[in-house]
Amino acid sequence: MSRIAYVNGQYELMGAASVHIEDRGYQFADGVYEVCEIRGAKIIDFTKHMTRLQRSLRELRIAMPMALAALQIVMQEVVRRNRVRSGIVYLQVSRGVSRRDHAFPTHPVAPSVVVTARGISPQKGSDTAARGIKVITHAENRWPRVDIKSVSLLPNVLAKQAAREQGASEAWYVDAQGFVTEGASSNAWIITKDDRVVTRSADSGILAGITRAVLIDVLAAMQLKLEERPFTPAEAAAAKEAFVTASSQIVMPVVAIDNQPIGDGRPGAIARRLREEFHRFAEAV
Amino acid sequence: MSRIAYVNGQYELMGAASVHIEDRGYQFADGVYEVCEIRGAKIIDFTKHMTRLQRSLRELRIAMPMALAALQIVMQEVVRRNRVRSGIVYLQVSRGVSRRDHAFPTHPVAPSVVVTARGISPQKGSDTAARGIKVITHAENRWPRVDIKSVSLLPNVLAKQAAREQGASEAWYVDAQGFVTEGASSNAWIITKDDRVVTRSADSGILAGITRAVLIDVLAAMQLKLEERPFTPAEAAAAKEAFVTASSQIVMPVVAIDNQPIGDGRPGAIARRLREEFHRFAEAV
Numbered sequence: 001m002s003r004i005a006y007v008n009g010q011y012e013l014m015g016a017a018s019v020h021i022e023d024r025g026y027q028f029a030d031g032v033y034e035v036c037e038i039r040g041a042k043i044i045d046f047t048k049h050m051t052r053l054q055r056s057l058r059e060l061r062i063a064m065p066m067a068l069a070a071l072q073i074v075m076q077e078v079v080r081r082n083r084v085r086s087g088i089v090y091l092q093v094s095r096g097v098s099r100r101d102h103a104f105p106t107h108p109v110a111p112s113v114v115v116t117a118r119g120i121s122p123q124k125g126s127d128t129a130a131r132g133i134k135v136i137t138h139a140e141n142r143w144p145r146v147d148i149k150s151v152s153l154l155p156n157v158l159a160k161q162a163a164r165e166q167g168a169s170e171a172w173y174v175d176a177q178g179f180v181t182e183g184a185s186s187n188a189w190i191i192t193k194d195d196r197v198v199t200r201s202a203d204s205g206i207l208a209g210i211t212r213a214v215l216i217d218v219l220a221a222m223q224l225k226l227e228e229r230p231f232t233p234a235e236a237a238a239a240k241e242a243f244v245t246a247s248s249q250i251v252m253p254v255v256a257i258d259n260q261p262i263g264d265g266r267p268g269a270i271a272r273r274l275r276e277e278f279h280r281f282a283e284a285v
Numbered sequence: 286m287s288r289i290a291y292v293n294g295q296y297e298l299m300g301a302a303s304v305h306i307e308d309r310g311y312q313f314a315d316g317v318y319e320v321c322e323i324r325g326a327k328i329i330d331f332t333k334h335m336t337r338l339q340r341s342l343r344e345l346r347i348a349m350p351m352a353l354a355a356l357q358i359v360m361q362e363v364v365r366r367n368r369v370r371s372g373i374v375y376l377q378v379s380r381g382v383s384r385r386d387h388a389f390p391t392h393p394v395a396p397s398v399v400v401t402a403r404g405i406s407p408q409k410g411s412d413t414a415a416r417g418i419k420v421i422t423h424a425e426n427r428w429p430r431v432d433i434k435s436v437s438l439l440p441n442v443l444a445k446q447a448a449r450e451q452g453a454s455e456a457w458y459v460d461a462q463g464f465v466t467e468g469a470s471s472n473a474w475i476i477t478k479d480d481r482v483v484t485r486s487a488d489s490g491i492l493a494g495i496t497r498a499v500l501i502d503v504l505a506a507m508q509l510k511l512e513e514r515p516f517t518p519a520e521a522a523a524a525k526e527a528f529v530t531a532s533s534q535i536v537m538p539v540v541a542i543d544n545q546p547i548g549d550g551r552p553g554a555i556a557r558r559l560r561e562e563f564h565r566f567a568e569a570v
Binding site: 005007017018019020021022023024025026027028029030033060090092094099100102103104114116118141142143144145150151152153154155156157158160161163164184185 | 305312313345389440470
């Protein structure tokens with residue numbers, strides 16, 4: 001558990017870390033976030049995450065709360081103060097505090113910034129990866145702007161809860177055309193019987209995952225064939241392997257979809273190798 | 286502006302009223318809300334609002350944070366402490382504070398409760414109603430569960446901002462079939478040339494508005510014909526009158542849609558009468 005959080009200019013004890021009740025993040029989900037992996041006490045792929053953060057903010061016309069260099073220092077300081085060597089750092093930026101009114105405040109408002117960090121045992125991640133996770137399918141019911149990494153996550157909460165209640169860890173959204181879009185908090189991948197690695201294009205219907213982008217470099221270096229195209233749950237069930245990517249999970253093998261085993265029902269060899277190779281291609285600051 | 290807010294058991298000065306940064310309302314939009322009109326220092330249609338609140342909470346499997354009678358006392362106390370005679374009282378309930386994880390907390394967590402109130406000059410509302418408001422149309426881009434009055438309102442924020450930037454006060458969502466669903470924070474109504482009052486059925490695609498429900502009683506008493514069916518923006522532009530309903534606006538005449546005048550471009554006679562009659566049918570506690 002994070003012991004120290006950064007909130008709007010202050011490092012605070014986690015128990016006392018709070019935001020105003022009229023923070024637009026609280027009343028309107030009017031904010032965005034990023035989750036970066038911490039490894040060796042360093043932030044992984046910081047620059048890529050910040051590029052995406054800035055895009056999310058631009059799309060919502062929320063100002064960058066501080067210079068990128070300052071944000072880096074704050075995030076590193078939260079990691080340091082919490083003595084996290086392996087884990088995640090969470091950054092949330094909302095439009096700020098203003099009297100409740102849907103449209104943007106008409107007077108200048110400073111964006112709110114919250115940063116937390118917490119340790120996650122690398123062994124725990126490895127153990128989960130050695131077992132693999134199960135996914136369920138879930139009808140896509142999010143708004144179309146999932147390319148913005150906003151905190152408007154109630155649909156994701158309900159999908160994740162549905163997954164848990166069905167003994168799974170992730171829900172893969174399926175769009176009206178019957179194709180998988182992505183997971184509720186991860187990107188979705190399959191590997192075909194002839195070793196082509198398939199994931200949906202980031203052009204539509206999904207968030208452009210950072211781990212997804214780095215993994216594409218890994219695939220190229222390993223001379224694995226990438227196909228950016230939609231796939232169906234049936235294709236996933238018949239695939240050789242499947243996995244998800246997310247900053248908090250790296251490459252996590254998927255062994256079942258809707259309780260149908262994928263491949264031999266155990267983590268696949270390629271997914272395992274991708275997980276091992278990943279950090280050779282990620283950047284650490 | 287509200288001077289005193291109720292937050293999780295305490296009456297606090299507004300400037301100091303805060304929630305924890307890991308409140309799930311802040312990180313996941315995992316909460317619901319109600320806005321009730323205050324008139325003569327009393328809460329209008331409290332029972333109906335609380336019935337809807339309880340439905341929203343049930344749909345999300347969030348516990349009622351306290352008995353209804355206690356919630357009524359708290360809301361009335363916030364109204365009293367802020368000396369509001371005319372205005373609104375806002376209630377937000379989130380799933381509570383828990384370490385960030387999409388699925389519901391696995392340990393018992395107390396829901397968070399926030400109540401604020403603020404005065405709105407009745408004269409200001411009357412002045413706006415005398416002029417009427419303009420609406421724009423906006424492609425429906427919310428998730429399907431708009432029947433839950435959740436704080437997952439980012440799409441509504443953007444639609445309202447788009448309306449403002451086009452010189453309007455409200456955005457009417459238009460679904461894939463070309464029909465108006467509802468406004469970003471109101472229900473949408475038109476009156477045909479032969480005096481039929483038309484609004485979409487609350488069965489699909491909209492929130493079951495409380496003001497909408499009470500207004501249906503008003504229509505019956507005034508022997509006006511109600512048609513619960515979808516209508517298009519073109520039908521609205523060609524209508525005799527149009528208006529929106531919301532607790533903070535009662536019945537608000539609409540005089541233009543996408544800058545096309547409705548009727549003679551002035552508030553309609555029937556909408557004006559509905560506004561005048563409304564409170565004979567509303568309950569005050």
